[in-house]
Amino acid sequence: MTLLLLAGAGAWWLLLYALISPVVFRLAILAADDYGLFMLPTLLRLRAAMRERQIVVYYQPKISLRTNAVTGVEALARWLHPERGLLLPAQWLPPSDIKWLERQFGEYVLDAAISQAREWERAGTPVVVSVNVSPWLFVEEQLPRRIAAALERHGLPPSLLVVELTEAALALSGSGETVARELAEIGVGLAIDDFGIGHSSMERLLRLPVRELKIDRRFVAGLRSGSRECAILRAALSLREDIGLSVVAEGVEAPETLELLRAAGCDAAQGFLLARPCPPDAVTDRLRTPLRLIASA
Numbered sequence: 001m002t003l004l005l006l007a008g009a010g011a012w013w014l015l016l017y018a019l020i021s022p023v024v025f026r027l028a029i030l031a032a033d034d035y036g037l038f039m040l041p042t043l044l045r046l047r048a049a050m051r052e053r054q055i056v057v058y059y060q061p062k063i064s065l066r067t068n069a070v071t072g073v074e075a076l077a078r079w080l081h082p083e084r085g086l087l088l089p090a091q092w093l094p095p096s097d098i099k100w101l102e103r104q105f106g107e108y109v110l111d112a113a114i115s116q117a118r119e120w121e122r123a124g125t126p127v128v129v130s131v132n133v134s135p136w137l138f139v140e141e142q143l144p145r146r147i148a149a150a151l152e153r154h155g156l157p158p159s160l161l162v163v164e165l166t167e168a169a170l171a172l173s174g175s176g177e178t179v180a181r182e183l184a185e186i187g188v189g190l191a192i193d194d195f196g197i198g199h200s201s202m203e204r205l206l207r208l209p210v211r212e213l214k215i216d217r218r219f220v221a222g223l224r225s226g227s228r229e230c231a232i233l234r235a236a237l238s239l240r241e242d243i244g245l246s247v248v249a250e251g252v253e254a255p256e257t258l259e260l261l262r263a264a265g266c267d268a269a270q271g272f273l274l275a276r277p278c279p280p281d282a283v284t285d286r287l288r289t290p291l292r293l294i295a296s297a
């Protein structure tokens with residue numbers, strides 16, 4: 001019946017896949033559910049794209065609001081598609097229910113980021129690299145062991161790696177806390193990404209070895225003095241006082257926002273106004289140049 005429906009919808013090629021392999025058919029249904037049929041060929045090509053190194057990792061600097069120095073970089077995957085050009089992850093990221101693909105992709109990015117961090121360290125411009133880890137991969141018990149192995153393979157000191165995790169992931173299950181602790185034991189940092197939109201209780205956050213809180217860009221965009229967004233920023237900054245973590249504002253696009261963050265005492269900022277995600281060489285140049293004042297107009 002489903003086959004007939006899909007065929008009726010004009011997806012004759014999907015019917016063909018279904019006939020070829022039940023595994024591919026299952027994949028097709030998952031992809032069709034979440035992302036629309038157009039995603040399927042893309043997902044099937046993602047694996048090959050990783051093998052062919054078309055998936056590349058760009059890096060977006062975070063800038064200290066006190067010294068204007070680069071305090072770290074966030075690794076962000078991009079697909080340099082031979083026909084379609086530069087593609088952002090939203091256009092092809094594997095749905096979380098295709099776990100094998102998500103795991104493969106997660107490890108690919110982690111490995112690339114660790115290798116690049118080691119290169120910067122070797123070149124005498126060490127910089128902390130943050131990697132986004134999906135909630136589902138984070139709660140896997142083997143994650144700390146896998147990260148430790150990758151660090152050792154590349155010879156990178158753990159202090160140069162930070163794992164970024166959304167609030168939602170910590171709310172997922174108890175094992176998230178264990179993983180967080182194990183990562184801290186190895187010496188890898190933990191950052192809470194998209195802070196302010198999730199459901200984490202403060203109590204839970206305070207129990208975790210969190211090194212950095214990243215305020216979600218939707219909040220940052222709405223920052224005006226006296227706004228609800230400002231109250232969230234202040235709450236994050238007060239946490240900093242208590243447990244010594246650093247507060248980073250994400251998605252800073254307007255000079256007024258930057259000034260407001262600076263005045264509020266926020267530690268660092270990231271966003272298109274300061275630096276776009278760019279290939280490693282462009283970051284290397286920025287790491288080499290002496291501190292530059294950020295234009296505030």
Ligand code: G
Nearest residue numbers: 076132194250251252253270271272273277
């Ligand atoms: O959720 P997370 O912080 O990991 O999201 C990172 C994404 O945000 C990247 O894809 C990056 O390109 C995007 N990004 C970075 N800076 C900005 C910004 O100033 N504005 C917007 N709209 N997106 C940004």
Ligand code: MN
Nearest residue numbers: 074132164193
């Ligand atoms: Mn992030």
